Amino acid sequence: METKKERVFKALRNEEVVDVPVGFWHHYLEDEHVDALKTPAYHTQNVEGAKKFKEEFDPDFVKVMTDGYFYLPIELDISSVDKLPNFTLVPIEHPWFQKQIELAKEYREIYGKDIAIFHNLFAPLWHFEEAIRKAYKVDAEESHEIILGYLKENPEAVASCLDKIADNLSLLLKEVVKEGVTDGIYLSAQDMHRYIPDALYRLYVTPSEKKVLENAKAFSPYNLLHICGWRGNTNFLTIYQDYPAIAFNWAVNTECLSLREGKKFFHDKCVIGGFLNTEDSILFTGNKGEIQNYTQKLLKDVGRKGVIIGADCTLPRSIDYEKIQYIREACKGDFQKIVG
Template sequence: MAVNRRDLIDAVFHNEKTDRIPLGFWHHFLKDETGSDAFSHPELTEKVLAGQADFYKAFQPDLIKIMTDGYFSYPVESLKNPLTGPQDLKDLRTLGKDSDWFRFQIGYAKKLVSLYGKDVQLFYNLFAVPRTIEFMQDTAGHPVDLAEWIREDPEGTAHVFDVISEDYSILAKALIEEGGVDGIYLSVNNISYDRVSEEDYAKYVAPYELKILEAANEAKDNNILHICGYHGFRNHLEWYKDYPFLAVNWAAHVEGISLKEGKKLFHDKAVIGGFGQTEQDLIYRGSEEEIRKETERILTDTGTTGVVLGADCTIPRDTDIRHLEWIRRATEEFVK
């Protein structure tokens, strides 16, 4: 029996059998998604909304990851200045729900929910605190070494993560309860593959990622964890296997961990991905035959229960929509 796209994602996220495999691909809509400031330039949000509308019309995705181009920053001036360590942020305080940082993002979420929420589930992209700090320092031309922060002043670093994650946890809950989104899509990574130990990560980083996920779960237990492997960044995936999420996405091609292997690692949770996400991967340059064969290979290996076909991360902006349609047709033929 055919089900609508909202019900389809519910079924897949709960490892129920379905009559087709959903697809979840997404890309950025601003040229400079990290450095653009939609808080100071609200017109940028209109560009993102227009881009989202074009993509939705062309592709008809089975779920929407709400792209937060223009909202990557945390509006505290001290984070825009060169930072030598967490001591530079020792006086950091939370923003509060009346700030533009909250109001603008909840308003943005509401617009997208009003446009697409009846048809598909929407998941709001949030970055764990280390990524936010790195984005802002990189944009300002002052790359920061958070692994060194943890080595030199772990408690001070944890304090910074705690303060900012408090706002993120409140935002995550408000996006679901007030903004109407179906869940969050929380992006995390190891900070450094070989310079932060599992013990230090568990003590000084993980609690502030878990705070965000747990706040979102209080509102709705329907959230996605993304373990980011963008630009080839490696992660110890096992560090996240007990995080409280309903579905998980990681860079299978970067990590060398297939969807099948990941399902075992993550206690048979629903998985999202399967395809590489760069200009060198099939999603971008493959022929119809190659893409169809790869779709069949992934599903043969992984199975068809609890699987959303997607990519390691955000796909290139100019990816040919026909490539995504080839995947969709191949999945339809596979389940028949």
Template sequence: MNKKERISAAFAGKEVDYVPSAFWFHFSDDLFYGDKAVEAHLDFYSKTDVDLLKVMNEHLYQFDIPIKTPSDWKKLKPLPIKNSFYQDQLYIIKKISDCLGGEVPLLATIHGVFASAFHGSRLPGETIAGKNYVTNHLKEDPEAVSQGLATVADSLTELSLACLEAGADGIYYAALGAEECRFSEETFLKYIKPYDLQILKTVQERCQFLVLHICKERIRLPLYADYPADAVNWAVHDCGYTLKDGRDIFKRTILGGLDDRSGVMLYGSKKEIKQEALNLIETFGKKGFILGSDCTLPTNIPIGNICAAIGAARSL
């Protein structure tokens, strides 16, 4: 099997010659953009030989106006395709695609509606886990903020399709908003989920591969059960839902298994990492599984640790 055949089979829950692997991390700040970002991705791929290459997206969403009050959300306009938010990221995807020539499936990273709304409205010092405009305003005047989220969703839909045209084989969509500590279940279902679904349903019709990442801890995982995706990834070690729980909820291929913030993957020996990966695969099975981590690995993780996990997957 080549890598696209292997990933296609894994997403379809079919037999694979070995369990494919997919890992990634944020490169250092000086490698975020342009040709340096392209070179960083190619170097990472050359050293790890991952079966699925996620193209990192450090081009965070930009608003055309500052947000100060809930009513400001109604004034947002979609980002034009010529905006640097689009063009710089599309350049990176196209260059990587041209260099690799279809050897490995490429996933373009799309920060979801909630995350992008946070990025666009964020003030210095604000964090997505703490107080921020999008969270506070959605509680104060959800109808006004909803209009802004609709605008963001339209722009992200356009960006997703442009990424596919630039050479990405699929989309890695990072969803947020259903954490227990953020909103009520009703708020998420009415004001965030519909916009996530708008993007995902459009993208699913156009791409080969669609991965749903559900970000943060203490998430209400079942609320995402009907999201379109070929594979699902979440923080197994932080949210209380095991790999088996996720398979029961989504009934689709699962990506992940290894802790991205502590434990063997970060601090273990190569032997321990290999054993951890083998244990995961032997317990979870080879069908419908892609070995990876809960989320983005730390920038300073030794490449050898990633290679050890990948090597273990290929030994079975």
């Protein structure tokens, strides 16, 4: 009998499947940006949330929700743009790495060996922005202005800093992307509300993101790219067309690019998504029939080859697991037989 992992891997390899996999997730902490190193109870809460998700939905595959361990704890020297790359690398022995390794192993214990698990990791630019916010004690918008100023003043220094962050993040890959722990990474990228012009992003940001994916490929071919469209933010999707990921997940509704169109756009690779993730969307307001009809329309449009039905981004914590169970039922090959 085919396991969930085997079926998901077939979809990721762009093969046709009878029962199309379903992939949804949500954060398990009220504020996913907290520091779990300072408050270990958050780690426990995350694990308990994963157990509940297993018990009440039993997903087709899993993303390790790294709530509490989002950003690499680096300290940048902001005395001049030239000194940005001079930060001290975080060693693999640091608790920020070790607790994530522990978390990934706990997810594997919960879900077992026959399900695919992908480790959530944010692209280097996210870590750079967070380090800038901490160093300058500014909000996101102000940090964007600072980073854009750096790119105009000395883009090579910014690129060097991002490259070093990519190397630092990659220390984690050997520890979690291997048999018995996780099966690949779920890399989250975003061109940050388009505050960085397309050409600058391609030249000075893209290499660090591709580097993380290439490093991950040394341990597994099954690495996913999430192009974050959270809260209606749009991206320059063309930036990501040639990224070395096996599958692409983007905000289908925000970007106005359907799954079918996305398959062509991303060179016929596996695509993930289809559902809007907000609380006023059909996933939250629709009844069983409406949700399953919508699912069937998605599959009729995109087909069953190289597709996983999911959402634009992380679901709100208020999601009713029964709603996503409706979707999984509608993704089965014999769904019409089931409904009579």
